[in-house]
Amino acid sequence: MGDPGADDTDGTAPTAAEVMLRSLREYGVEYVFGNFGTDHTPLLEAAARLREEDPDAIPAFVTCPHESGALSAADGYAAVTGRPQAVFVHVDVGTQNLGAMVHNVHRGDVPVLIFAGLAPITHGDEPGARSSGIQYIQDVYDQEGIVEQYCRWTGEYRPPADPDEFVARALELASTPRRGPTYLAATREALETTVDSTPGSRSLTDARPIAADAETVGRVASMVRDATAPLVVTSKLGANRPDQSVDRLRRFAEAAGAGVVEQRPTALNFPRTHALHVGFDPKAAMERADLVVLADADVPWEPPSERPVDADVPIVHLDIDPEKPQYPLWDFETDLAVRADPGATLAAVADRLESEGGEPDREPWQSEHDARLRGRADSLDAQYDDGALTPAVLTDAIDEVVDASTIVLNETTTSKRTVLEHLDLERPGSYRSPYGSGLGWAPGAATGVKLAAPEQTVITLVGDGSYVFGNPTASAWMAAAHDAPSLTVVYNNSRWNAVRTSTLDQHPDGSAAAASVPESRFDPILDLSHAAHVVDAHTSVVESVEDLESALRAGLDAVERGDPAVLDVRVEQA
Template identity: 40%
Template structure:
């Protein structure tokens, strides 16, 4: 029997989808039958990953896409499962992670008129007026299957949207009757006709305007946040900065955008409440692939500085309030645009002496920065600091390691002290909904089974990640990773936010702001109970080095996940 669900699975397979992260429900009998039928006949379909929690499943799809660049599929149960995707929808949208989310819908017949007609009470309760509206504001494309006859075209159109810049998630819905529909003929698809839109380039006048401004500058600066999502763009950025003698500043980085050991790397800024020196001194700025290049109330460029802006989404069309005062803004792919600039510089190089002077000045600042950071890694007074812990993790990883950063108030410590140098070696969610790191680490391991995956997380974001589901999945599917919990026993970020707005208010004098996690849960024990992970609490600095080494040995040799619950100073 060839059904709409058979066609759906075939379409995913044609598109190169390797995994379906599934949380099945009463709306999926046709899919469950089609999966069983394909297995019975030895027909290739994507591997099914059972996800006890929808957010963990979608986070896994995001982690897979971030590491591999390839979209995967997520299947959830009607509007309930769609809502249970929760913050993972936000993270995938803001992190521009391509994936296809499919949800069933309550049957639209109730007297047995069609196969799949209503036969359970829940199908009346789960029939809502506009299921697609739940995620409409976050999806690049959303639609409903109305017949099985064009399901393949619908899937490939959706994935075209997902994979065309700016990339992102797409959402499809199909009721039981539609997914049960029997088809007489299979649709033949030529995948060459369903490719994503080609990357956009700079106009030639834009190339000339930018190079003319950079040629005259004394302190040119590039600001980026997520250029490294495309590893090819990193090499082009390094080449450009070396060609013109420009420094690089990262604002809220969610990828490895520029090698931290390079003399032109000037550091990164998150929510630190001070003016960034490099940004304040710059006399010509290129903002490329950044949603928040600076926070104007805290740190911003000097007035009158020419700002050029390159992004696949320069208008930030999903952000109601956004502007940076760029005098020239271009919709272009970062790797393509930088390649254009570098091609011109190859035949019309800048003045060598001027470039050397810029590079020398930035190199001195870069070296001084690295020396300052080194002094923070020694620990003090028997307290495990984030810098000390992160440096210990750094010493035990290798070039085959992928790091995920959801450190929240420790984002800067992780970025600065992991000091990654390879494209594709470190990621953050790119969004603001906590709990991405666990599922993402599982998905990253599926995408790169030969690499070691390390997730660095705050205690709050660990709780949000549904570790019981995540570590069960990791054990069941043989995808182990190390998770290090930066445990300060509470939500530190809300405290910082409150004091940032009310530095001398009542909150600044209160002993309890209802943000504490005391008594602390047994974070590592949760993972041990759910998935047999190696579990260990670390409370003293002298334990850290050996604990990290042993945890990574377990992950690499025993092929078992590990969780280190590391106690920092109380938040």
């Protein structure tokens, strides 16, 4: 280890800050989504110095005015690429400001490395020592403990350890199933220390799960052959390597004659126009099923306390961790738990079924699919006849402007099922939604998705409550500043509808119901187009069905020109 006060410009050893930045890039991190503080000065100085030598030696910095937007943007980027990105925040307050987005990347299995500074621990003239009274206030006993239960790994870099090893470890455990966030912290003094290290010197473990063993594959194939109406329930299968995963599920469904239900999907898991796609309500589909296969579905039906099929209908659970240790309680009753990669196992079963020949009977699920589409069309016709600007009508209009180059982000909360039912997406990777319940994900995630897929059109669908939680001014600035325009459509019903419906469900004849649950309403109504005026965004308020198509086209034209666009659509509940 070199002299802690040494300067890299004279050829001495690099600082830990320099090594960390170089290591991130060597291990494949393209972006640092950062909300910076006084504890980051060694990293900012190192970044400026390294850019002078070679701008490509370190990740590009994306300045984010709010920490939650930074983490959501990293989430969106990882969703498209499958590669973990870095998020820089400062000390305890910056870590806390990540908020519910930490919950989302945890529950959504999103690989991301969060780095946070720590308050300096020394006084005097040493590099990085305390220089402000705020550094006493920001010093806490256990900063890692703020996020520890949400992370796959937490650690503090302390010299004379090798910083490259810490970066490698954090990225490796973020990417190893089950994927998720990791958290690394360091003081200014540690970052200013010079070290003897080679960035990118380690080979990261790529521990991908594999298919079930041949005996288990044969057993599942036998159960499928004996069934007349097998059903797959999935949530996350298409989130990781979507082209491969969606094709594996399609092959299995066609070989088995199996219907597919997407329960709380975080990605497109199966083409939604396919005749074997039977919607988004697992309990309704299970009424017909005589075999149920759960494939990467953390919460496969609701409520979990009730087995949705008869005891003689077997439930097979395919998952890399079928006991779900990340959930304090998990009381879903299954009959055969298989610890293996769900997609690879479905593909192996499909191989077995195809090799044995024979054509499965697909008619029961095809009839179910067709009946669902007829019911959807009849309901839509009635809403159009009434002239009502409902979530279904709005989504139907959006479906008309979506094409093969579109990626849709969905955080509409109580309208999420309606969006799923009326948006006929087919392409793997064309849909993303948070699996967690931390509201405010979509506005920031849109920037990350656009940076990862600059040639594609990003359309963000978000509820009014979620949009406010997403720090819309910060998100609008971030999109404009980093040339990542997208179209945001706000489903504005002027209320927290989840609060309203939950209250009515539990107390249908209560006093709150009689008063229309006043605590669930935004009165006066929020003009949610206004926040994006902090930049030169295209904005519009839409209040009628007649104005809907032209507003959507104008918004997309603005995005094509490179401007963010926000439509505040005042929807009625059907």
